[in-house]
Amino acid sequence: MCSELPIGVFDSGVGGLTVAKEIMSQLPKESVLYFGDTARVPYGNKSEETVIAYSRQIARFLCSCNVKAIVIACNTASAFALETLAGELPVPVIGVVKPGAKTAARITKSKRIGVIATNGTIRSGLYERYLKSISPDIRVFGQACPLFVPLAEEGLCNDPVTREMATRYLAPLLHEQIDTLVLGCTHYPLLTDVIGSVAGPSVTLVNPAYETAKELRALLTERDLLRTSDTPSIHRFFVSDGEEQFRRFANSILPCELEEADVNRKVFS
Amino acid sequence: MCSELPIGVFDSGVGGLTVAKEIMSQLPKESVLYFGDTARVPYGNKSEETVIAYSRQIARFLCSCNVKAIVIACNTASAFALETLAGELPVPVIGVVKPGAKTAARITKSKRIGVIATNGTIRSGLYERYLKSISPDIRVFGQACPLFVPLAEEGLCNDPVTREMATRYLAPLLHEQIDTLVLGCTHYPLLTDVIGSVAGPSVTLVNPAYETAKELRALLTERDLLRTSDTPSIHRFFVSDGEEQFRRFANSILPCELEEADVNRKVFS
Numbered sequence: 001m002c003s004e005l006p007i008g009v010f011d012s013g014v015g016g017l018t019v020a021k022e023i024m025s026q027l028p029k030e031s032v033l034y035f036g037d038t039a040r041v042p043y044g045n046k047s048e049e050t051v052i053a054y055s056r057q058i059a060r061f062l063c064s065c066n067v068k069a070i071v072i073a074c075n076t077a078s079a080f081a082l083e084t085l086a087g088e089l090p091v092p093v094i095g096v097v098k099p100g101a102k103t104a105a106r107i108t109k110s111k112r113i114g115v116i117a118t119n120g121t122i123r124s125g126l127y128e129r130y131l132k133s134i135s136p137d138i139r140v141f142g143q144a145c146p147l148f149v150p151l152a153e154e155g156l157c158n159d160p161v162t163r164e165m166a167t168r169y170l171a172p173l174l175h176e177q178i179d180t181l182v183l184g185c186t187h188y189p190l191l192t193d194v195i196g197s198v199a200g201p202s203v204t205l206v207n208p209a210y211e212t213a214k215e216l217r218a219l220l221t222e223r224d225l226l227r228t229s230d231t232p233s234i235h236r237f238f239v240s241d242g243e244e245q246f247r248r249f250a251n252s253i254l255p256c257e258l259e260e261a262d263v264n265r266k267v268f269s
Numbered sequence: 270m271c272s273e274l275p276i277g278v279f280d281s282g283v284g285g286l287t288v289a290k291e292i293m294s295q296l297p298k299e300s301v302l303y304f305g306d307t308a309r310v311p312y313g314n315k316s317e318e319t320v321i322a323y324s325r326q327i328a329r330f331l332c333s334c335n336v337k338a339i340v341i342a343c344n345t346a347s348a349f350a351l352e353t354l355a356g357e358l359p360v361p362v363i364g365v366v367k368p369g370a371k372t373a374a375r376i377t378k379s380k381r382i383g384v385i386a387t388n389g390t391i392r393s394g395l396y397e398r399y400l401k402s403i404s405p406d407i408r409v410f411g412q413a414c415p416l417f418v419p420l421a422e423e424g425l426c427n428d429p430v431t432r433e434m435a436t437r438y439l440a441p442l443l444h445e446q447i448d449t450l451v452l453g454c455t456h457y458p459l460l461t462d463v464i465g466s467v468a469g470p471s472v473t474l475v476n477p478a479y480e481t482a483k484e485l486r487a488l489l490t491e492r493d494l495l496r497t498s499d500t501p502s503i504h505r506f507f508v509s510d511g512e513e514q515f516r517r518f519a520n521s522i523l524p525c526e527l528e529e530a531d532v533n534r535k536v537f538s
């Protein structure tokens with residue numbers, strides 16, 4: 001395997017760009033090949049079987065583009081498909097759930113951790129299983145927040161409506177006196193201000209995007225796959241629908257400016 | 270063509286059930302074969318190209334099941350794909366946009382009509398074109414309401430958050446002094462109470478589901494395809510994901526009770 005090859009990153013849509021951004025920031029020499037499944041977004045309410053099927057199609061496409069590793073930058077796909085993909089792909093695969101869980105387990109003092117995520121991720125129970133495998137005395141309180149993705153996609157990141165929904169969603173977790181809250185969906189970091197202010201100063205937010213980029217660095221180092229070349233990195237983006245809308249959103253999130261030609265459509269038939 | 274055959278009805282998910290319900294109520298002798306594309310829902314923010322491709326796959330599947338007519342029970346798919354499908358399928362096809370537009374044109378007195386719908390339907394401009402083709406002096410005011418579908422799917426039909434969003438979405442239309450408002454997305458009839466109360470008594474709501482069932486009756490009568498048999502009608506349901514969730518939702522909307530065996534999964538590869 002050649003360290004010059006790009007890292008494949010995929011998500012159901014634009015949310016995984018928060019992970020791509022962390023990778024670009026923490027590993028600036030690496031090239032990223034991103035795939036957003038905008039023709040079938042969102043994954044959060046879809047079944048395990050369907051999310052695995054979609055993830056497998058995308059991962060195979062990324063492998064056909066010669067990536068050296070794959071990051072599943074979507075919590076729902078990480079929860080449902082990581083094990084399957086890791087078992088059948090020729091490159092190392094990491095998800096966003098394990099890195100976020102590890103950090104939450106490390107920083108909690110009260111051993112009471114809240115997880116907010118999509119219906120699919122909460123239903124999978126994966127965060128709870130990881131957290132309990134690290135420390136069996138941790139108590140985990142999960143809460144699905146299905147309106148957070150559409151609110152973020154509508155740009156209502158600092159809106160009273162988002163604050164009202166955050167107040168409702170977080171109430172049961174705050175009642176349980178959590179001291180740590182995992183943002184278990186890649187869209188949720190876009191709502192950090194509202195979520196943080198509703199949760200209050202006694203709750204520490206964990207952003208798995210940041211932790212995932214750290215874990216990726218460790219993985220690449222361990223396998224001697226860190227890119228060392230001094231030529232500039234090259235990022236490429238594929239979507240299954242709506243190149244223009246994706247490019248606008250990406251340009252509001254990423255540290256680099258995407259030109260039209262940088263975003264291509266890949267259709268699964 | 271045999272009048273005994275079922276009517277094919279499709280939507281991006283559960284919203285089209287409001288149309289299926291009207292068909293079952295106005296044409297109780299007819300059998301309905303429903304397809305909900307729950308693996309790829311929603312269509313409202315997707316491109317014309319993608320919505321046409323998905324609609325074509327579903328319509329071909331319905332034709333392979335021997336339906337005598339197809340109802341596109343989704344405004345976005347009607348706006349983007351009706352013309353294409355009508356031109357290439359061996360059975361008559363109707364959408365929900367034309368019937369709703371016709372009624373709105375008939376009942377408006379001030380000739381100022383509001384249309385609320387998904388981004389895709391509003392962007393297509395189809396309601397405006399139909400309305401102006403009926404009466405060129407009608408003024409049409411369109412408003413995309415992208416949060417209404419997730420709010421309805423979350424069951425927040427009578428919630429203060431839904432009322433707040435309705436107030437924002439309808440403000441520009443009410444400012445234009447519309448007297449008629451088309452519910453241009455099959456989910457929106459689920460929010461009738463809130464939308465009606467925000468719009469106020471001077472605005473008449475038009476539900477295209479009701480008008481579409483009337484238009485279907487006229488079409489079947491004209492082609493001598495109305496079912497006359499006295500044996501009971503048989504309804505069948507196909508989804509591309511999440512049979513159980515679909516069944517629960519359908520049972521809260523439809524006049525008949527669906528058993529598990531009535532809902533099958535059809536996967537497009």
